[in-house]
Structure formats: structure tokens, C-alpha cells
Amino acid sequence: MFTWFHKLASPPYFYLLAERLVPWFAWASLLIILAGLYGGLWLAPPDYQQGDGFRIIYIHVPSAWMSMFAYAVMAVAAAIGLIWRMKLAHAVSAAAAPLGASFAFLALVTGSLWGKPMWGTYWVWDARLTSELILLFLYVGYIALNQAFEDQRTGDRASAILTLVGSVNLPIIHYSVQWWNTLHQGPTVFVGTGSDIAPGMLVPLLVMIAGFMLYFAAFVMKRIQVEVLRRERNTNWVQELIDKP
Amino acid sequence: MKLAALVRRDLLLAYRRRGDVATPVIFFVMVTALFPLALSPEPALLRTLAPGVIWVAALLAGLIGQGSLFKSDYEDGTLEQLLLSPVSLELVALLRVLTHWLVTGLPLVILSPLMAMLLFYPASAMGMLIASLLLGTPVLSLLGAVGAALTVGLRRSGLLLPILILPLTVPVLIFGARATALASQGEPVAAPLYLLAAMLVLALTLAPFAIAAGLRVSLES
Amino acid sequence: MTASATVPLSLSVQQLEIWRGDRCLCRDLTFQLAAGAAIHVQGPNGCGKTTLIRVLTGLGRADDGEVRWCGYLREEDKADYRAAIAYVGHGNGVKLGLTPRENIEVAIALLAQSTPVAVDPVLVRVGLERQADLPCGMLSMGQRRRTALARLLLGYVPLWFLDEPLTSLDTAGVSLITGMLKQHLAGGGLAVFASHQPLDLRPFPVQSLILGAAA
Numbered sequence: 001m002f003t004w005f006h007k008l009a010s011p012p013y014f015y016l017l018a019e020r021l022v023p024w025f026a027w028a029s030l031l032i033i034l035a036g037l038y039g040g041l042w043l044a045p046p047d048y049q050q051g052d053g054f055r056i057i058y059i060h061v062p063s064a065w066m067s068m069f070a071y072a073v074m075a076v077a078a079a080i081g082l083i084w085r086m087k088l089a090h091a092v093s094a095a096a097a098p099l100g101a102s103f104a105f106l107a108l109v110t111g112s113l114w115g116k117p118m119w120g121t122y123w124v125w126d127a128r129l130t131s132e133l134i135l136l137f138l139y140v141g142y143i144a145l146n147q148a149f150e151d152q153r154t155g156d157r158a159s160a161i162l163t164l165v166g167s168v169n170l171p172i173i174h175y176s177v178q179w180w181n182t183l184h185q186g187p188t189v190f191v192g193t194g195s196d197i198a199p200g201m202l203v204p205l206l207v208m209i210a211g212f213m214l215y216f217a218a219f220v221m222k223r224i225q226v227e228v229l230r231r232e233r234n235t236n237w238v239q240e241l242i243d244k245p
Numbered sequence: 246m247k248l249a250a251l252v253r254r255d256l257l258l259a260y261r262r263r264g265d266v267a268t269p270v271i272f273f274v275m276v277t278a279l280f281p282l283a284l285s286p287e288p289a290l291l292r293t294l295a296p297g298v299i300w301v302a303a304l305l306a307g308l309i310g311q312g313s314l315f316k317s318d319y320e321d322g323t324l325e326q327l328l329l330s331p332v333s334l335e336l337v338a339l340l341r342v343l344t345h346w347l348v349t350g351l352p353l354v355i356l357s358p359l360m361a362m363l364l365f366y367p368a369s370a371m372g373m374l375i376a377s378l379l380l381g382t383p384v385l386s387l388l389g390a391v392g393a394a395l396t397v398g399l400r401r402s403g404l405l406l407p408i409l410i411l412p413l414t415v416p417v418l419i420f421g422a423r424a425t426a427l428a429s430q431g432e433p434v435a436a437p438l439y440l441l442a443a444m445l446v447l448a449l450t451l452a453p454f455a456i457a458a459g460l461r462v463s464l465e466s
Numbered sequence: 467m468t469a470s471a472t473v474p475l476s477l478s479v480q481q482l483e484i485w486r487g488d489r490c491l492c493r494d495l496t497f498q499l500a501a502g503a504a505i506h507v508q509g510p511n512g513c514g515k516t517t518l519i520r521v522l523t524g525l526g527r528a529d530d531g532e533v534r535w536c537g538y539l540r541e542e543d544k545a546d547y548r549a550a551i552a553y554v555g556h557g558n559g560v561k562l563g564l565t566p567r568e569n570i571e572v573a574i575a576l577l578a579q580s581t582p583v584a585v586d587p588v589l590v591r592v593g594l595e596r597q598a599d600l601p602c603g604m605l606s607m608g609q610r611r612r613t614a615l616a617r618l619l620l621g622y623v624p625l626w627f628l629d630e631p632l633t634s635l636d637t638a639g640v641s642l643i644t645g646m647l648k649q650h651l652a653g654g655g656l657a658v659f660a661s662h663q664p665l666d667l668r669p670f671p672v673q674s675l676i677l678g679a680a681a
Contacts, residue, residue, distance in 0.1 A: 149399070325559060
């Protein structure tokens with residue numbers, strides 16, 4: 001197990017592995033997302049309160065979910081990179097950050113589009129939207145710090161520390177925002193996602209989440225490849241890779 | 246005692262550069278005074294907004310003051326000597342933040358009732374205002390110090406620090422401003438104060454490690 | 467582990483590789499330094515002398531290779547290695563708001579040993595007895611440099627790292643440095659220094675390490 005882990009952490013090995021895996025994940029995610037969209041937009045019954053407007057959850061919920069998942073991936077990678085000084089781990093963080101930020105942005109946009117028919121306004125200081133906004137700020141901070149250093153490895157390690165501080169803080173932010181929201185009696189129109197949702201609506205949602213996960217896996221691997229090439233551009237194996245026709 | 250010598254050094258340096266130390270406090274006073282000009286002199290409105298205004302001003306003043314926390318030690322090579330010395334960098338960092346809070350944060354807390362009065366914040370709630378700021382501003386100092394440690398090696402770190410750290414200060418802002426607002430309405434404030442205290446304990450425990458790690462990384466290239 | 471009399475003092479560097487950004491500052495750098503000897507790091511501006519010295523002190527990050535002190539990897543006992551080295555870098559580590567006396571007192575407080583050190587003889591040695599109680603901000607660059615060099619005289623530290631020690635020193639300052647280094651080597655100490663000017667340390671052995679060829 002450990003030797004496999006060690007082998008995986010070697011940039012050339014990972015690069016070639018990702019080269020083979022990315023197409024599989026990418027095609028699988030496309031098929032599953034199409035299936036989920038069909039299920040969500042055609043098969044699922046309209047909501048008795050919200051009509052067809054609720055269908056945006058098939059984008060909104062998976063995006064919000066992935067925006068948090070990407071931060072978790074970054075936090076684990078940051079810890080591995082700092083403790084075992086593994087170069088690949090920092091490449092994983094750097095690859096996941098823009099994807100996570102995009103998911104957070106998508107969740108905010110779809111959330112506010114959904115808000116228009118529900119609340120009559122594009123923005124309400126709802127607890128989940130506010131948390132999502134702060135999460136987007138955290139991503140922006142990571143990206144800004146990671147790119148601020150002339151030496152990539154220093155930037156990687158500095159932003160890994162920031163990620164760990166952020167991951168300790170994130171649950172506190174989440175609960176404080178919830179507390180703040182309940183005190184101010186904010187509108188809570190969001191349907192619960194979970195057991196109280198009709199199976200006809202839930203199944204496409206789960207399919208969409210699976211599709212988004214595969215999409216994330218495919219693109220994070222592709223981006224890791226880019227980050228690895230950028231970080232290892234002076235090594236022999238990258239030179240050989242370039243020279244190879 | 247090694248650490249006592251360092252604290253003494255920091256206090257001595259702060260005393261000799263009193264002007265720099267006063268800047269965040271002056272900033273706090275000015276920002277607070279700008280709100281009535283931007284909004285309206287209407288007492289009822291200002292009283293409602295006072296907790297938020299005071300907390301946002303304290304937050305910004307605290308973060309701006311943190312930017313230079315390690316800058317001069319970084320530039321003149323003192324930080325390198327501290328890193329190579331046998332004292333624990335975590336402890337040095339913690340003491341540095343606390344000394345800095347003592348000379349910049351504490352005056353701000355002491356001045357806050359005056360600014361609160363200008364915003365028609367009720368006198369009966371001043372005690373709670375001070376208590377919440379006493380618990381909250383050290384957390385802001387510690388978080389700001391993490392940002393200062395991570396950006397100390399960068400030439401253009403001025404605006405980067407707030408971008409990194411402001412999202413992390415949200416809980417302190419929420420609970421601090423909430424406690425202040427509840428106190429002005431004569432309602433119990435124990436819950437937000439306890440939560441602020443819990444965050445202070447957490448920050449005192451964990452932030453020194455992040456600050457020290459940040460300083461080591463900043464010095465390594 | 468402590469470097470007792472039975473273990474001869476030595477610094478050994480093996481296959482050191484240092485990158486900064488896209489530049490390889492050194493690769494496969496291997497050398498040995500024994501007690502009573504010095505290494506003079508040379509090379510054009512920007513070739514990585516400062517970076518190499520900072521890596522050797524443990525401040526800077528190396529990308530590969532190992533540094534051994536008395537045969538032990540320095541990572542095995544970081545505190546012991548730190549106690550064994552003294553470093554005077556580009557930054558003087560001198561607070562301009564404090565006087566030379568106060569700066570030296572802080573440096574004494576930070577020493578690994580806890581034996582008391584008298585400040586006045588040190589001030590006399592570096593030639594700052596008349597400026598001892600003026601803020602360093604009012605002193606010349608050379609006098610600030612002398613305040614930094616005073617750190618080397620506070621107690622016996624076997625391994626010195628000096629980065630351009632001659633910067634802004636006058637001729638008397640240069641002979642102060644030469645004298646300090648010779649005394650240090652005569653006492654069985656080791657030194658690594660970077661300098662553009664030659665430093666006459668005869669009869670002690672000085673190896674030259676020329677950077678800038680590796681890239």
C-alpha cells in the first residue's frame with residue numbers, strides 16, 4: 001500500500017497514469033451528467049409549490065456540494081504537502097482551487113437565479129448563500145497568495161498553510177453564519193435536500209452529483225498534469241516528454 | 246529569561262516609535278467618525294448601526310496595523326536571528342502578537358466607549374461593548390498575524406493581507422457585533438461572549454503554529 | 467548529541483542541489499570542512515552565494531542533498547545545530563531603534579548558553595565604546611555592521627557563517643574581521659564566508675568554493 005502511494009506521488013508516474021485515466025472520467029461524466037439532466041429536466045415531476053423553477057437545484061446543489069468537496073481535497077493535500085513535503089500534493093491543491101472557485105461561483109449564480117422567482121429578488125442574505133460567498137472569498141485568497149511568490153515552491157507552502165487555517169475556520173464560519181441568519185429571521189425557502197424530497201426528484205439529483213464528481217476528477221487530473229509540467233519543467237523527464245514526438 | 250528580553254525589546258521599540266503605534270487607533274477614530282457624515286446625524290439610526298460600525302472599524306484598524314508586524318524584523322535580518330536562536334518561534338510569535346495587541350489593540354478598546362457615545366450607543370451597555378472587544382480584538386490580531394507572516398516576504402503585500410484574512414474574521418465580526426447589539430437592547434449577551442471567548446482560546450492555541458510556519462516559509466527562499 | 471572533544475568538529479555537505487525559480491544555483495555540491503579551516507564562497511553577483519549560506523544555516527530550503535554536522539544529519543537535532551552556528555547575513559539583525567548596547571543585550575539573551583557575558587569588552591573590541599548608547603539609526607552603515615559582528619564575540623560558537631562580512635567596513639574594520647576569524651580558527655572553529663574581496667587568513671587553510679559554473 002505504502003509503496004503504491006509512494007509511486008503515485010512521483011510526478012512522472014502520476015502524469016502518465018492521469019494521461020490514461022482522464023478520457024475515461026471525462027466521457028463517463030458527460031454521459032452521467034446528460035442522464036441526470038434528462039432525469040431532472042424531463043422525468044422529475046414539477047414541484048407543487050415552485051413549479052419548474054426548482055429544477056435549477058440539479059445544477060445548484062451539485063455545484064455547492066463540489067465547491068466544498070474541492071476545499072476538503074485542498075485541505076488534505078495541503079497537510080500532506082506540508083508534512084511529507086510531497087511536491088505532487090501542492091500541485092493537487094493548485095489544480096483544485098480554480099475548479100472549487102468556479103463551482104462556488106456557479107452555486108452563487110444559480111442560487112440567485114433561483115432566488116428571483118422564489119424571493120422576488122436576486123440576492124437574499126440567506127445562510128447558505130452567504131457561506132458560499134465566503135467560501136468563494138477563501139478560494140480567491142488561496143489563488144492570490146499562491147501566485148504572489150516568485151518561487152513556486154514557497155508560494156505552494158505558504159498557500160498550503162493558509163488552506164489549513166481556512167479549513168479549521170470553515171466550520172466556525174458556517175455555524176456562525178447560520179446563527180446570524182436565524183437571529184435575523186432570514187427567509188429560508190430552500191427545499192431540504194434529503195429524505196423529505198420525492199424519490200423522483202432525488203434520484204436525478206444524486207446522478208447529477210455523481211456526474212459532477214466525475215467531472216471534477218477528470219478536470220482536476222488534467223489540471224494536475226499541467227501543474228506538474230509547470231513545476232517540473234526543468235527536470236529530465238519533462239524534457240524527454242517534450243522531445244518525444 | 247530569553248522571552249522576557251524579547252518582550253522588553255518589543256515594548257522598548259514600540260515606546261521609541263510611539264507615532265507608528267498610534268496609527269491604527271487614529272484610523273479607528275476617523276473611520277468611526279466618518280459614518281455619521283456618510284449616513285445621517287439621526288440618533289436613532291446611528292444607535293442601530295453603532296455596533297456594526299464600531300466592529301467593522303476595529304476589524305479594519307486591527308488588520309491594517311498587523312501588516313507591518315514582522316516587516317521590519319524581516320527586512321533587517323532580526324527574524325533570521327530569531328529563527329536560528331534556541332527559543333521557540335511559536336512562543337516568540339505569540340508574545341509578539343500579544344505585545345502588539347497591548348500597544349495598539351488595547352488603546353482602541355479603551356477609546357471605543359468614546360466613539361460609541363458619539364454614535365449614541367447607550368451608556369448602560371458600554372461594559373458589554375468593552376468586554377466583547379476585549380475578547381474579539383486579540384483574535385483579530387492573531388488572524389492578522391497569520392496573514393502578516395505569510396506575506397512578509399512579498400513586496401506588494403499591502404492589500405493581499407486583508408484579502409487573505411478578512412473571510413476568516415467573519416465569525417468574530419458576527420459574534421462581536423451581535424453581542425454589542427444585544428447589549429444595547431438590554432438583552433442577555435452571554436452566548437455570543439462565550440463563543441467569542443471560545444474562539445479566543447482556539448486562536449491562542451492554534452494561531453502561533455500557523456504564524457511560525459508562515460514565517461519559516463517566508464524566510465526559506 | 468553534543469559535539470564533545472571525542473568527536474572532531476566537521477561540516478560535511480553532500481550532493482547539495484538548490485533551485486530558485488527556474489535557476490539551478492548548484493547541483494551535486496559536495497565539500498568537507500574540518501576544524502580550524504575556512505571556506506571562501508566566491509562568484510559573480512546573483513550566483514547564489516547568499517542562498518547557499520542561508521541553506522547551510524538551515525534557513526533556506528535545499529532541493530536535494532544533505533548537510534552533516536560532526537557526522538550527524540543536522541535535521542536529527544535542529545536545536546543542537548542551531549546552538550553550534552552563528553550567522554551574520556546581509557541584514558544585520560540590528561534594530562535601528564535600539565542602541566548597540568541594547569542590541570547586544572538582546573543577542574545575549576538569545577544565546578543557547580546561559581552564562582553571563584559582559585557587554586563592554588565586546589563593544590571595545592568592535593570599536594563602538596563611544597557609540598554604545600546612541601540609537602543604531604544614528605550610526606553609520608559600518609558601525610551598524612560592527613554591531614552585528616559583535617554577536618560573534620559573545621561566546622564560543624564553533625561554526626560561523628558570514629555573508630559579505632566586509633560590507634561597508636573601513637580598513638580598521640577589515641582587520642577587525644581578519645583578526646576575529648584568525649582567532650576563531652586558531653581556537654578550532656570553522657567558518658564559511660562569502661566575499662568579493664580576498665581575505666588574508668594565513669596560515670589557516672582556506673578553500674575556495676566558486677559558484678556560478680554549475681548552471
